[in-house]
Amino acid sequence: MEFSEHIKTANVDDVVLKQPFHAPMKGTLCVTGHHLLFSDRSGDSSWQLLLLLRNIDAIEKSVENLLGYSSTGSNIRPVGSSGTITIKCKDLCILQLDIPGMEECLNVARSIEALSSLDNVTEMYPYFYRPSWLSLDDQWGLSTLEKHYDQLGALQVKWRLSNANSDFSVCPSYPPAVIVPQSVDDQMLVKAARFRQGGRFPVLSYYHQKNGMVILRSSQPLTGANRKRCKEDELFLQAVMDGSERAYIIDTRSAQQAQQARMTGGGFESKSCYNSWKRLHRHMERGKVLQESLIKLVEACGDQSHSMDRWLSKLENSKWLSHVHSALSTAGLVAECVERDGHSVLVHGSEGTDTTLLVCTLAQLILDPESRTLKGFLSLLEREWVQAGHPFQLRCAHSAYSHTRLRQEAPVFLLLLDCVWQLGRQFPLALELGEPLLLRLAREAYASDFGTFLCNNEQERCVLEVKDRTHCLFQFLLRSSEREHYVNPLYEPTDLAIWPSVQPQSLHLWTGLFLRWSDHTQTMEEVREEIWSIVTQHCGRG
């Protein structure tokens, strides 16, 4: 195997592993192409830890006793040199390995560093993961946009499925099929795409069956400093209006940022050119700011100082909850426009691949009961994140512990999961998906056995044959054996919109994720079991 050149020491005995919730263990450490394997065969029960190297965000190594001697009192006795590797994972777990032998330690560390940061997608584990209970012939993905379109009967009068992007030439980050107004033909669409950053012309994100209003999403228009116009883009949005008097554009940037974007060729829809569209700006952080926020939050959670003041100011200073706040309130605004005011909404920021998707997804959860089921939620993620071209590969390359220079990392997807968790806290009966699902997705997005979150868009997935050569996470999670673990025992469907409160008193730190490795969360498992037992007992009697 080509990985072997990175592995100088494959096996080390007498390694001590320290990890949360367990006493230190002594055993054998083994480095493979994709995993770190630790097994403790002492005693009756053999215990194993299998850690995906991709899950490792950062490692720190320290080597001791370089001289090979240690003096304890008057006795000077020779001891072997040793080293310690601290492994910080993308799922925020921290492990420590005490490895006898300095050279072994350094070799292991070097292997981990090299193997955990391999960039070649086809060398990643999903391409090698072949468990007996999964077959590559299984259906990949839950649905396609074609099927989604077929299911929405009422929509078909005014909206059509366009295959203009079937070869990804119109927009490389869009899926082959998209839903656009009936009156917009493919030619118009191609021209409108040229007027939007990355070719991300407006497409249908959500159709509100109650009143026929829609949520669209796109990227920013390329108006530039000269206030360029595009007739097709204007006609496109005119077609969406379909005779109604007003519609809204929710721009996820501040008005000032949108103005500044014109200097670099971007911009916004001016009132004069799109006169029935009312533009509202809601500033949301993205990119580096978001990543730094996550880093600060995780650092605050790991602070051992036990000072209350310090904790609260660090929590505040991380701004993470403020990001949760702005995501939920912007989504609430979009949902309000659609449900209460009865207007259609176009959402975009600049690229239309991050905050735009975040806002559209949350608005759908607020409005659409279907999206709150387990299957509906996973389908929503598939449609609005995977197929819609959220660049998972770039955004989730590193997590909160990494020392490498930030490139395009941003925890937008993590922020989405946090917001969904907040919705679940406020409406504990309304979501069929439980917290364990959100935690699982948070882990899988950063390091996975499955191919679902590989690559940045459908085009890349197509080129690298992801759907033929890897397994699908969403399909797997819906299997009856898995499903039970991820559903909310208290789920009771409701057709009503679930309006979240965004008061600071109502938003909480997601301890299940950020403090997952503290003993704090262990009792929560007991609670879950208890709720299950009450509910199943009840069903038994009923």
Add this chain to the structure above:
Amino acid sequence: MSYYFVFQIFNIFLADKAFCRKPLSGTLQLTRTHSVLTEDASGLRKETWILHSLVCLVERQPPMDSGHPLRVHCKNFQVLQLIIPQETDCHEVHMSLLRLSQPERYEDLYCFSYNPKSDKDESTCKWNFIDAKADYHRMKIPNQLWQTTSTNQDYRVCETYPADLYVPKSATLPVIVGSSKFRSRGRFPTLSYYCKETHAALCRSSQPLSGFSARCLEDEQMLEAIMKSNPGSQFMYVVDTRPKLNAMANRAAGKGYENEDNYANIRFQFMGIENIHVMRNSQQKLLEVSELQSPSIADFLLGLENSGWLKHIKAILLAGVFIAKAVAVEGVSVLVHCSDGWDRTAQVCSVASVLLDPFYRTLKGFMVLIEKDWVSFGHKFSHRCSHINGDPKEVAPVIDQFLEVVWQLMEQFPCAFEYNERFLISLHHHIYASNYGNFICNSQKERRDERIQQKTHSIWPYLWENKCEFMNPLYRPDRSQSQGVLSPNTAPYCFKFWRGLYNRFDKGVHPRQSVLDCLMAIREESQQLEEELILHGQKIAKLEKERGTSMKRHSVVSSTDIWAQSDLDLDHLCGSMRALPLISFGQQRGSDGALLVRPRNTNKGSDLDLSGSSDQESGVGDLNCRLSSGSESLPSEDIIKNPDLAEAIYSVA
């Protein structure tokens, strides 16, 4: 007694504190004990009752177009905004509320006129419902090492202590009396909790009058007697809950703390819990944060930090953890004191007791704990809660902090407590309201002199009768976390803002659906079905028997009647079975299409969620909460999604 109207004003407005919803217009009537706002809009009569003894602050605010606003702050953290058209009326209401909310004498408090449905004889015997003495028997006290002492009968030695006290057998009368003379206000060391398993004792007292160098042989003997009553240990802890600086400052006033050199085998420890003045200011800041109108996350978190409140809560819990560990793990006895031994000492002893003994995590046990460590040991409820007009510097949220520590523990150990958050909130309410006599006066002696037990009712039987409201459906006494000593995580992130208490009346910030309600409904439904099943089984058995006898008597008609009747019941039973799962209970459609979940008790008219109470025992009653108007109005046809369900619940209620 009859309520006479002090006066009444028409065309008054009531708004919530943030003016978020449309103000209601109505009539305000002031009685001796309550203000009643009656709203007559849209033909629906709606009354809001404000108990005067719950009012802690009335503020005039700058006039508005619609009139003169009056902001009324209640001790249960409700804030009401009255807008009165005429300035003279506003002034009158302001003055009356000030006077009525701060009675000069105990006799003017509501509990002396409040009469719940029971008759007098029954109620006096109900004063024995919670018996602190029985708790010592539960701890196997008296035993060979500990005994009761009659020293304080008639409160001769210490006015603020209870009459029944427990001391080491080896402590003679002169030692007790001598020790009491060397302690602030005569509060000598006495037993609070005894650990049967380790024989370690948790004792409490006030600070010694040591000054810079004074000694007292009897006091030293007293501590030695406590230490020796725990045969297994070589030393004991003396825990001074104050910050060291405060304790040192007390030395200048002839008080202070134990000198380790003078007392044999003690280990001395400061705990750094701040005094009542710091706590009062801290809570004030916390309340300001909770009352902010649409604050940003930063405003809220920085305000929370700046209040210092959670830091104080943490300090109290840490002290409790220290003591629980000493008693249960090390098996070492502990003497706790602060200055007078009735604030921080009460907090810390009771927190340690909750950690140590699963009994105090049951509903009855918690009542016993409050009665023992707080009421009988002379926590000055009337001063701290400002029941009657007094020194504002004596007011302090000492009991609030204790209840909050318990709540924080409940958050960490959701299966370990038999009672739920509502119980704590309800108790908090009743400590400040004065419907019941338990928390009136400052000591047992004072309560005897005021004949509280003869003239007022006890809260405990009332809470016990309503216990199904207060039960935690997740409680499992057999679970590992419910048994033995709790060892909580005290990392800062474990301490949360108690929204349920401080934003209790701000409906918008709470979860729109409640897990507690849902689980309780499921539980109740399961139980009800089971009971019905048994009932029907019995009925069938009875009918079969009757049919046998009626056959003999040839009276077929009556038995068919009975059968018909039971068929009906079976239908009903099947109906409620069809209604499963009952989770949808309590969900309703708001006029805006939002999903709201109404707390169970609004159906039942209990006083916990104070809206919905029809008698005057609650601070603010909302007599017609189901028909409230404005943006929160709930169309009546949507009140409950499933009529079958509504019926099932009402029959449970």
